[in-house]
Amino acid sequence: MATTNILFVNDTKKVRKYCTLGGYPIFYVSDNGNAICPDCVQEDQDLDKEEQELCITGHVVNWEDASLFCDQCNKRIESAYAEDEATS
């Protein structure tokens, strides 16, 4: 499974949660179009290669979707600009 679409923190195996420029929260997109939070990508990456299930096709900055949820764990995905809306 190709992992080139996953961003890692420098040379570590840590999946990046924020983009390098501006520090905006990112999430990942799998080949079936699901939004996956970085934590789930990390969990999948920590498995042995044969056991990894996610096929990540890209990563996206969540600018202002306050109701975006991870398709894997159902946790809300942090946004760059809609956090006030989400917490109030």
Ligand SMILES: [Zn+2]
């Ligand atoms: Zn998740």
